[in-house]
Amino acid sequence: MKLEVARILVRDPAKNRATVGAVPAEVFTTDWEQLVNDPKVDIVVELIGGTNRAFDIVAAALRAGKPVVTGNKALLAERGVELFELSRQTNTPIHFEAAVAGGIPIIRTLQDSFIGNRILSFSGIINGTSNYMLGRMTDAGLTFEEALAEAQELGYAEADPTLDVNGWDAAHKAILLASLAYGFPIDPAAIHVSGIEKVTPLDIKFAKSLGYVIKLLAVIREQDNGAVEIRVQPSFVSESHILASVHGVFNAIAVHGDTAGESMFYGRGAGQNPTASSVVGDLVEAARGVTEGRHRGFLPYKEQGVLLPVEETTTGYYVRFDVVDKPGVLAQIATVLAEHGVSLSGTHSPADSTNPDAAFRDVIFLTHRCPYGQLQGALEEIDRMEDVNKQPVVFRIETLS
């Protein structure tokens, strides 16, 4: 099989590129319709990013019956419902390995190798920037702002790092994974996403003393009743779990299949080369489809699926309150928690709190597993108590198989 680069769409053909010499100048075009409609073009690789022009190009390619290879997670998470529907109608596949976790072949694994599995859950570290920053906050005691500045200097974070630190880059990937595993379109607005902006060195230190590390985790889990839980947030992960050993900008996705059992796929989640690895793998698959005259790899969609409301998602919790240091406050908080059915696995009132002589001090409650709605109810009531200073800090404690 021999692949030929027939057309390259660019904004400015005069720009000096690494491809100079490797590709004839006449291959470049600024006209996307010309590219898509060129009869020499059999497969369209979309790597321009964004969700508008990219949508037009991918949709036009599918309508022309040309398989698409893309690494555009935002496009597929935001407008995947339309595009995958079009893919089915036109019997033309979209390959998107590069859209989830860069060089890690998780999409192909789900579509092919794990075809005999019902996927019970995913737990993924799928934003390298956040993972790098949390690592530096943990190992070097940096603040969020310092870690972000460093990540930007090293080129790990974009000039606009919003989607990395607010959790939405990870959420886009989680939406794609869940769509693939459970086969229904997922509305981004319906899932629960929080980022690492509120993680502090103080909570990282407390986590460590309790045997945990804080990781930005995407959790996807099918409930027994078929409802699917999808959420992204910084979470407590036991330091003995293999996900705790995922350092730096690496990504990892733990998959629990009913027959394969627990698996984990680890690798570089971003960057030119890892992305290229996935694009080339997809390109060969697409080319085989063209050669063989039939394609593989369609998303098996059912019309409707059910997402588990965030109030019903169930984990343990780490809750840190800033309270007036006087007798009875702990008892009051514990009573309210108990009244809402939130039972405690431990309380800690660290001696090395950052403000040992102040009137306020940190009190940490660790809870057993309960629905998030129950905890919320308790926290709203506690928030009205005089002796509790401000909004408590809450992290989920994940039970990972």
Added chain:
Amino acid sequence: MKLEVARILVRDPAKNRATVGAVPAEVFTTDWEQLVNDPKVDIVVELIGGTNRAFDIVAAALRAGKPVVTGNKALLAERGVELFELSRQTNTPIHFEAAVAGGIPIIRTLQDSFIGNRILSFSGIINGTSNYMLGRMTDAGLTFEEALAEAQELGYAEADPTLDVNGWDAAHKAILLASLAYGFPIDPAAIHVSGIEKVTPLDIKFAKSLGYVIKLLAVIREQDNGAVEIRVQPSFVSESHILASVHGVFNAIAVHGDTAGESMFYGRGAGQNPTASSVVGDLVEAARGVTEGRHRGFLPYKEQGVLLPVEETTTGYYVRFDVVDKPGVLAQIATVLAEHGVSLSGTHSPADSTNPDAAFRDVIFLTHRCPYGQLQGALEEIDRMEDVNKQPVVFRIETLS
């Protein structure tokens, strides 16, 4: 696509099986030639193990143009050259995902997802029994014999655990991985294999104090000149490397591809369900091939490849000597090592040696990277020294990317 179980080959059709009720009794046969030649059989799944009858069945299926799915690593490692040649001649594929690391889809990943990568190296923990035993020796201080007895009680080790503990089960898998990545037949007799029988709690303890864990590692690495290094042995792995976090009976394979960068695939390496997961994935691939009238997944063989002789394989080393505790012995050993070009990164003479009052004591040398042949030369000379008691204990210190 609907798959039907047409025939099941068994020794004793009267035996009570979990399949009773699920499969009609007339499906069972004791005649393998009848099974292979049955026109209703399109694909043959070989899960009987062994290398003789299994060879006959797989070869006959290929000659009949029926794709084979197998989990038989010993068969493919020992007689793969013949079978893969037959596969090419008959244009009939052998799928063998289940033969390497049970439920981990490493074969498919290499054949499809990483098709755009040159594989620079593998480092794998691919024998769950050994990994479980080393873990128990590390965490609970068990001896090799105690750990083996426990593994057998728990059903993790076979009644005859020879191939698990002598490294050859891992070596069979390494041979398959290397054949796949580098495309030439590999003679099992030419590769360097040692097992975990000689690992002691003492060396595990010293390793730990130096920041390492001992893992049975299969290492495959292509040299710049194209020669391929393949070896299996217990090795020192930095405790901060992700492979050090692979516990219990889990398997993991770290893959370094030139474009994907470092990846790791982790999961259950054995057991009925993980094996079934891989067999079903392969069965679907084989069935697609039958349906589409063309197959994928042949081994790309070149006639000849070059294996790196073990003398030229290069790592650091941990060498523990048992010496007479008198002045000058360390200096003598260090001098011989230096004369053979083996340079030291550290020496340790642990205070908590197991025999502090004895005339003999442990002395540990850590070396920089050098070819194994150089170290061997030095050790042969040191072995002739009067004040050195017995054969030194040698472990490789792996530099993993």
